[in-house]
Amino acid sequence: MSKSRKITLGVTAGALALGAGLGVTSIASATTTPTPGPTSSADTKAPSDGHGWHAGHGRDGGQIASKLASKLGVDQAKVTEALKAFRQANKPASPPSEGSETAKPDRAAQEAALAKALASALGVDEFKVTSALEEIRSEAKADKTAALKARLDKAVSAGKLTQAEADAVTKAVNSGVIGGGGR
Template sequence: MSRSTKVAVASGAIGLLALGGGLSIAAQASADPTASPSSSPSASPSTPGTGKDGHRGGPGRGVHQSDLAQKLAAKLSLDQAKVTEALKAVREANKPTARPSAGASPSARPDPATRDAALAKQLAEKLGVAEADVTKALAEIRAERQNQRAAALKSRLDEAVKAGTLTQAEADAVTKAVAKGVIGGR
């Protein structure tokens, strides 16, 4: 094998390794550092929105149903059991009748803002409160969750920089990519 062929093969291999490492770092940095969600309402995960099956729910796509009910009840000055029942009723009424096809485009999904507005409207009707109050409470809960996730990501990236796993520039790039929705966000 000629010298130029060896150099080209070695350069290609190094490039692939660097790309794989970069993608791995990005995936790890954007991964939710919390435990996985539990389908049991009595479970109390360390961070809201995650449980053993890895699924998420709620307006912020990370708020566990019992946690959402608790927070909504507090913000709306209602009984948590009443809010829990209303959430279950709304979710049951809006449950899809069929799974989306494997080739369905993301544009075939309902718009998140439309879905959230419908959730607020239906919850307001079930709970007997103003729709604006429910909308505001859901937005506050979503913002709180996003702030928790941002803080957790910052902490993990700071630890990686301190351990020498990432440079500060790499950590900043991951933070920017998450903030812009390139990775780990919706």
Template sequence: MKRKAVAAVSAAVLTAGLGISAAQWASAETPTPSPTPTSTTTADPDHTGHKGGKQRGSKQDLSGLASKLGVDQTKLADAVSAARKSLPTKTESANQTDAEREAARAARQAAYAKALASELGIDEAKVTQALNELRTERQAARTAADKAVLDQAVKDGKLTQAEADAVQKAADQGIVRIGGHGRGR
């Protein structure tokens, strides 16, 4: 009986998640980009060869980190590049538990903070704090965006509040993504 209930809830969450994705895709409008002033050049690759001062595959905002650390963005970009090159490559096993994966992630983050602090010649605790603050800010922004998507779906009658709550719960557990956010990105 419990398996049937879990299967039914999972099917409802998956259906609701797919419904939101399909509705977003169907109603998507192509926004007209407007230029905005920024301290990062996005038209040409920077000295690291990546656009916008971001490292490929990174979600790190170098301008925000530079500001939090009180260092020049160019110096930070050089330090980030050197710190990443000094770290061992990420290895994961399909046999790892979630706890093992989380411990490995935490160890990689600590090693990165230490290497970056060394490259910049500043205190490791300051680098760790700045990285944690940025991570918290990004998570808060994603949470707000997810809530807005679900609130709009409820307002538009695409989901009931109970369905939106179920989708949010599934997103919090990393089962589904809302608006392209969540696990696996």
């Protein structure tokens, strides 16, 4: 097997492993999971509709609501309810039909609409909400970058990847080719 073929296979394997491990996640997710109460856990999960500010990924476990509440100085339950209300208000009337291509909504417009809705629901200045969301996104991106670096460093140390392959994966993620980076 040629060296370039081995490198290509290595980078591809790394990309697949990265994709499986990290998934194609957005920096922040509006999906929240309230603290369990006396009802079953199935009753307390927030709906996953895949709309709003990256809602529906279900991976944040309520961290967005918690972080927003902390940054805005409001109760987490109010933030959770405001996020749920936003998702419900922006939920499509019907799911896309199979095989149809739907245009992706404008991300900037969605984020502006989220900030406006949260500001109104929470009684907080819209600029403050926008700033808090941007801070949370930046923190999450830094965490994701650090986790990727640690994972690739471990793969290099274990001999699973060369440093050049790890660098290629990092470059691909940062440029948005794989893993949802480069935004």
